[in-house]
Amino acid sequence: MREKAIYILGLLGAIALVANMYNIFLVLPDEANQGAIYRIIFFHVPAAIIAFTFFFVALICSVAFLAFKTFKADAIAVAATEVGVMFATINLVTGSIWGRNIWGIWWTWDYRITSMFVCVLLYLGYLIMRPAITEPTQRATLAAVLSIFAFADVPIVWFSIRWWRTQHPGPVLETGGLPHNMAMALLYNFLALLAIGTALVLVRLRSEHVQREIESLRRLALVEA
Amino acid sequence: MVEARNFMFLFYGLTAAWLIVIGYIFYLVQRDRKLSKELGRLRNLVGDGERTER
Numbered sequence: 700m701r702e703k704a705i706y707i708l709g710l711l712g713a714i715a716l717v718a719n720m721y722n723i724f725l726v727l728p729d730e731a732n733q734g735a736i737y738r739i740i741f742f743h744v745p746a747a748i749i750a751f752t753f754f755f756v757a758l759i760c761s762v763a764f765l766a767f768k769t770f771k772a773d774a775i776a777v778a779a780t781e782v783g784v785m786f787a788t789i790n791l792v793t794g795s796i797w798g799r800n801i802w803g804i805w806w807t808w809d810y811r812i813t814s815m816f817v818c819v820l821l822y823l824g825y826l827i828m829r830p831a832i833t834e835p836t837q838r839a840t841l842a843a844v845l846s847i848f849a850f851a852d853v854p855i856v857w858f859s860i861r862w863w864r865t866q867h868p869g870p871v872l873e874t875g876g877l878p879h880n881m882a883m884a885l886l887y888n889f890l891a892l893l894a895i896g897t898a899l900v901l902v903r904l905r906s907e908h909v910q911r912e913i914e915s916l917r918r919l920a921l922v923e924a
Numbered sequence: 925m926v927e928a929r930n931f932m933f934l935f936y937g938l939t940a941a942w943l944i945v946i947g948y949i950f951y952l953v954q955r956d957r958k959l960s961k962e963l964g965r966l967r968n969l970v971g972d973g974e975r976t977e978r
Contacts, residue, residue, distance in 0.1 A: 736931075792940045792944065796937040899949070923970065
């Protein structure tokens with residue numbers, strides 16, 4: 700069942716993405732001020748929203764683990780976090796390249812960019828910490844606490860452009876600053892990338908289950924020895 | 925000229941995004957392969973142990 704879901708989601712995401720590429724590159728006009736480079740928005744913004752979606756899934760699963768001690772929740776949390784970090788990295792890298800073209804700089808320590816960078820570091824810390832703890836319950840408990848703590852940064856990233864003056868542009872999605880055809884292309888790209896991201900989470904979840912089986916077999920081998 | 929530079933940066937951005945995705949998929953495949961090998965090895969080890977006990 701999971702295998703089927705992986706293939707269906709991956710295929711749907713890939714087809715939608717290819718169809719959307721045609722729209723983005725050949726149908727939509729260039730933006731009046733930025734020219735062609737604005738098309739990075741179709742990857743930069745969905746990547747951030749998908750990363751936050753997966754971090755939110757990790758938060759819910761971490762709370763579920765602390766409440767019910769179910770290792771399935773811990774497995775989903777780590778899978779969602781890893782894929783979330785990948786999307787957050789895409790967001791930072793594409794943003795940096797976009798900034799170099801528009802602002803003339805690769806990087807600036809403004810509130811939005813710095814808080815996103817801190818977000819990636821926090822979740823990277825989560826992923827680096829896990830293999831360092833061998834006892835499964837202790838590892839899952841500490842990871843859950845760290846995941847809840849790390850999620851506190853997500854609203855700061857989201858609202859930073861409203862709370863403070865930043866080099867990063869202000870909100871365009873909620874204010875309707877984006878023309879309808881561009882907004883729809885953004886939505887379709889978000890859905891396509893979300894499908895691919897979910898397929899990746901399922902693949903990562905499968906390898907987490909194998910990892911757990913290995914750990915239990917190792918313990919069994921130790922007992923037998 | 926500005927337009928050409930614009931397209932170059934668009935190309936860099938999209939290439940970087942896809943390289944990160946492809947890199948991550950490659951990492952997942954490698955990890956899966958390593959884990960499957962380890963799982964097979966441990967199953968054999970534990971299975972052999974059980975057979976010896978019997």
